Amino acid sequence: MNLALSDEQVLLREAARGALSRFKTLEAAREALDGHEDALPDLWPMAREAGWPGLLIDEEHGGAGLDAFDAMLVLGECGRVLASIKLLGHLAATAILNEAPAGASLLADLASGEQRAAYLPVKPPDDLAQEWTVDARVGSKREPAPSGGRGAPGEQVRVSGELAFVPDAPGADVLVGVAMLDTPQGTGGEPTGVAIETSADGVEVEPIMRYDATRSLAHVSLKEAPATVLDAPQSSLAAAWHLAQALLAAESVGSVETALDVSLGYAKERHTFGRPIGSYQAIKHSLTEVLRQLDNGRSLLYYAGWSRRGGPDEFALAASAARSVAGRALDQAARTMISVHGGIGATWEHDAPLYFRRAQLTRRLLGGTHGATDRVAGELMTAATAA
Amino acid sequence: MDLDDTPQQAAHRAQVRSWLEEHASEAPVLNGPDALQDEQEIIAARRAWQGKLAEGGLAGVTWPKEFGGQGQGPIEQVICSQEIARAKVPGILDAIGVGMLGPTIIAHGTDEQKSRYLGPMLHGDEVWCQLFSEPAAGSDLAAVQSRARRADDGSWRLNGQKVWTTNAQFASYGLLLARTDPDVPKHKGLTMFIVPMDAPGVTVRGLRQISGEAEFNEVFFDDVALDADAVVGGEGNGWATALTTLMFERVTIGLGSEGLGYNSNRFAHAIATNEDARRDPEVRHVLGEIASELLAVRFTGYRTLTALQKGQVPGPEAGLAKITIVNGAIRAGELIADVQGPDALGKDSEWAYMISFLPGLKSAGGTEEILRNTIGERVLGLPPAPRLDKGIPFSELRSKEAAAA
């Protein structure tokens, strides 16, 4: 039993913090909201220099061969400063490719960051629904996953489908995800990994900005798009979804850390009625509530980070629980940040609105915090009745 | 990062497991149709079982060997708790003594006290209780008024009252915080004593709780004579000694939370057996929220263990886990009662007992408000609220309060 970070992990985190501190990410986030999208610094060259694109790719393919928890440490640092960095989609995509010999030829360029991938988020079945589904463009009803024809690993098939709010798809070179491919038994039967080049005919990537300019999103439309069939095991296709949940959780926990730090600083400094506001219980207790949720979130990051390799049967539960707690923590932290700051907390020039925007959009992406919470219940009830 | 046992820990676990397999049939049965009914019988059986656990090395795991413990680390302690839970047998009866009061005596007691009291405590031959809270001193523990006066021969006379004292109804000894000098500020004039519960002048009266059962008590002291060697940690050092107990209380609560049975699997099972509830999105959502937080606490426990292994002492943030567990269990009780209806509140329902127990548990071992104050100040570094009792002799303080009322 040892949940301490290794020396390498501490170094990875420190290096990430140092590298990100060279950019004015928060100012850029605000300017971008005002319509100056070019205000967002391009963080990809920095990510490449740091070796982040290859974090989850095996060393034999040019990656660092690290695990989920290491990637989560980096995402946490990005979350602290609301960095607009296209890592989430890339990391989840490379996690699938790394398990697919048929996609191995793509890995070297993705590991170096010469090319960038984005993950097509397709939600695996749970205890109630047997289908693989995608987020809808409008509303919360889930839509069917993309589908396509028959093909052996390495072969090309045609895939069609719509995916809404795909993280980091704008500008990506390759899309990696799941499509329901025909089998000898019938059509659209088998969830299968696919890799699709965005330059191909039939692929449309429509960038979308919603509420938080730092979050790169696109609606992806596939019309008979040529896709390489991957031989990644089905478990890795589901695991990619859970990995994305865990990465979002880590990023959110990072944002909570900053929101709490900034709020604490103000609570110690701002005086009313002759006392620092942090000496009032209403303020003190609301900040300990943020700490409580933050601490729970942190603990679940360990669970999720450990379970991907250490207890794969629990990865769905662990990652969903992390996402659930972290999403709520971020909302709580952002709202508390605003209220502790009083009027200036609600002012455009302050950073609090940026954390608030991050919280509101992020909690609705990739099946939503809500969906993750539901999966926690499903996973536990399945286990409870099986035993 | 890993959650696996080291080869040593695995060996320890195997040893504990085989001991439990061999002895589980000797454990008292507390649930189900064959459960013991008579209160006295239950206590006697649980004391005997504690003795067996101690002999098997499953109690007092972290106590030094010279006092009958195993001299092992917190991890081994947790392994024992996990295996005891897995074997579905009761743990020790005197968790307050072995977890909090014994370690306080080990830290502050004299050699004579250690050799006289620790062995029988560990084996359940003498159960202990924590005589700290009083009617006018719970959160504000340093306001205790129980008064011990020294006689010319060095012995003490004790007068006063304690309240909400868990296990006092069958305890042999209590660790008691008393005021020995009212003319100095309130944290300074305190002394810790060992009190025999059968001493003349000690009266224990059961207090019933929400469940209807009487698991705690009020205890009266009427000119109780105590020997000079009843003092633990030195005269006037009662506050420092009490803080040690409260520190071990945090460890006990932090690491023992799973032992309370407030865990996500148990609650999930209660919902899953109801097919409609299982499919109800709202029920699932509430269950998912509760369960996520309770799972988090399990890993917070593992983080605490990692820190303990490195020799770090758990700080007040351990109180966050208590807040999460108690509030999570309260919400779970709500959800289960909503799903099961009035049946959940039936006389023999495990849920009725849990639902009744939790509002009190919110106060026990530090109320939520006090925990949030402490964590806000000591962990987050927020400034304390202004106090009106600093530096004022206790005797003046009381007359001020009386005048203001």
Ligand SMILES: Cc1cc2nc3c(=O)[nH]c(=O)nc-3n(C[C@H](O)[C@H](O)[C@H](O)COP(=O)(O)OP(=O)(O)OC[C@H]3O[C@@H](n4cnc5c(N)ncnc54)[C@H](O)[C@@H]3O)c2cc1C
């Ligand atoms: C089931 C149970 C078992 C117990 N077992 C034991 C035992 O074995 N031994 C023992 O010594 N004690 C025991 N206790 C007592 C327990 O420690 C006290 O009840 C607890 O410390 C609260 O003290 P109090 O009851 O005096 O409440 P008070 O301190 O009077 O508090 C009343 C209310 O005021 C709030 N409050 C008080 N001060 C502040 C403040 N500064 N800021 C904000 N809010 C404040 C509290 O949070 C609470 O809501 C037990 C209690 C229970 C319920």
